[in-house]
Structure formats: structure tokens, C-alpha cells
Amino acid sequence: MVDAGPSWTKERVELLKRLWSDGRSASQIAAEIGGVSRNAVIGKVHRLGLAGRVLKANGADGGAPAGRRPRPEAEAPAPAAVETPTMLAPAPPALALVQAKVAAAAEIALPGSERVTIMELREYMCRWPMGDPSSPEFRYCGDRSITGLPYCTHHARIAYQPAADRKRDRRVVGFR
DNA sequence: CCCTGATTCGC
DNA sequence: GCGAATCAGG
Numbered sequence: 001m002v003d004a005g006p007s008w009t010k011e012r013v014e015l016l017k018r019l020w021s022d023g024r025s026a027s028q029i030a031a032e033i034g035g036v037s038r039n040a041v042i043g044k045v046h047r048l049g050l051a052g053r054v055l056k057a058n059g060a061d062g063g064a065p066a067g068r069r070p071r072p073e074a075e076a077p078a079p080a081a082v083e084t085p086t087m088l089a090p091a092p093p094a095l096a097l098v099q100a101k102v103a104a105a106a107e108i109a110l111p112g113s114e115r116v117t118i119m120e121l122r123e124y125m126c127r128w129p130m131g132d133p134s135s136p137e138f139r140y141c142g143d144r145s146i147t148g149l150p151y152c153t154h155h156a157r158i159a160y161q162p163a164a165d166r167k168r169d170r171r172v173v174g175f176r
Numbered sequence: 177c178c179c180t181g182a183t184t185c186g187c
Numbered sequence: 188g189c190g191a192a193t194c195a196g197g
Contacts, residue, residue: 007188007189008188008189025179025180025181026180026181027179027180036190037190037191038180038181039190039191039192040189040190040191041190042181042182042183042190043182043183043188043189043190043191044188044189044190045181046181046182046183047188047189051181051182052181052182066181066182066183066184066192066193066194066195067182067183067184067185067192067193067194068183068184068185068186068191068192068193068194069184069185069192069193069194070184070185070186071185071186122177123177124177124178125177144177144178145177146178146197147177147178147179147196147197149197153197
């Protein structure tokens with residue numbers, strides 16, 4: 001006689017609780033437990049009333065009307081939006097442009113940096129300029145950008161510095 | 177394109 | 188009760 005299948009046994013629930021309170025993500029917990037999806041983990045967590053970790057550093061935000069759409073009877077096609085490379089052309093702040101030149105002159109070879117031309121630039125790619133925009137060698141970072149932001153995590157930190165941190169000018173060494 | 181949790185609803 | 192689908196966001 002085999003068991004009816006892996007369900008939320010005491011063991012698995014306790015493991016879930018431990019991992020969740022330990023700060024593990026739902027997908028990691030799902031992989032750890034096995035046999036369940038990340039959605040299953042989240043669903044169980046909510047049913048257990050464990051949801052709402054005081055952790056708000058991630059994309060979790062209460063009050064968002066989500067959920068499965070209630071059985072669509074008809075579905076109208078949506079017009080396709082065309083996006084040309086020109087539309088993707090960045091308009092970086094002057095400060096960022098200067099810093100980009102600094103990076104280009106100093107240390108471009110960042111690990112994991114893809115570097116793409118404007119034609120290769122995709123919506124999800126980092127639009128941080130690298131090199132002289134007037135040069136044929138001009139490239140963009142091309143690394144995976146943060147969704148909703150034009151830059152990758154690395155360049156976003158540079159582009160979006162808190163006002164307090166920007167108060168003092170950064171000395172440009174070896175470039176002017 | 178990767179990822180996170182939150183919510184709803186058919187089963 | 189379960190969890191896929193969906194949503195909202197980084």
C-alpha cells in the first residue's frame with residue numbers, strides 16, 4: 001500500500017514553518033521540501049496565518065488586488081505595440097554620462113558585463129552607456145536590468161544615489 | 177529576462 | 188484545504 005501522495009503532513013508543515021521563519025523564499029522552500037510548487041508553499045503559508053513577515057524589502061505589498069481572473073468567457077485581442085530601438089534610446093542624466101565615461105576610461109571590464117550595441121539592446125537590458133556615444137565602439141551595459149528600471153542593480157546604485165550621498169562631488173581621477 | 181510574495185477561485 | 192493562475196512589484 002502506497003501513500004496517497006505527498007501532502008501537508010506534520011513533518012512538512014513544520015519544515016515549512018521553520019524555513020519560512022528562517023527567512024527562506026517560497027521558491028527555495030518549495031525546492032527544499034520537494035513535490036510542491038512555490039505557489040503551494042505561499043498558499044499554505046497564508047492558510048497557516050504565517051504570511052506577512054515584517055520583511056518588506058521585497059516586492060511583497062499588501063492591498064494589491066490580485067488573484068485568478070474569474071473564468072473569462074470571451075477574450076478580445078490586444079493591439080501589438082511596436083517598440084523600435086530608437087524608442088529604447090536612453091536619456092541618462094548628465095552626471096551618469098560623466099560617470100559612464102569614467103567607467104569607460106578606467107575599468108570597463110566588469111565581470112558578467114555583456115555590453116551590447118543599440119540594436120542588441122532589449123527592454124530588459126541595462127541602458128547604462130559605456131564609452132563615447134559618438135564613437136562606433138559605443139556600447140550599453142546590456143546586463144539584466146531591474147524590472148521597471150533602466151539599469152541593472154550595479155548601475156542603478158550609481159544612478160539613483162540618495163540626495164544626501166550626492167551632496168559631495170565625486171572626484172574624477174584620470175578623466176576630464 | 178530574472179525574481180519576490182499576495183490574492184482569488186476552481187477543484 | 189489545496190495550488191495554479193494571476194497580479195503587483197523589484
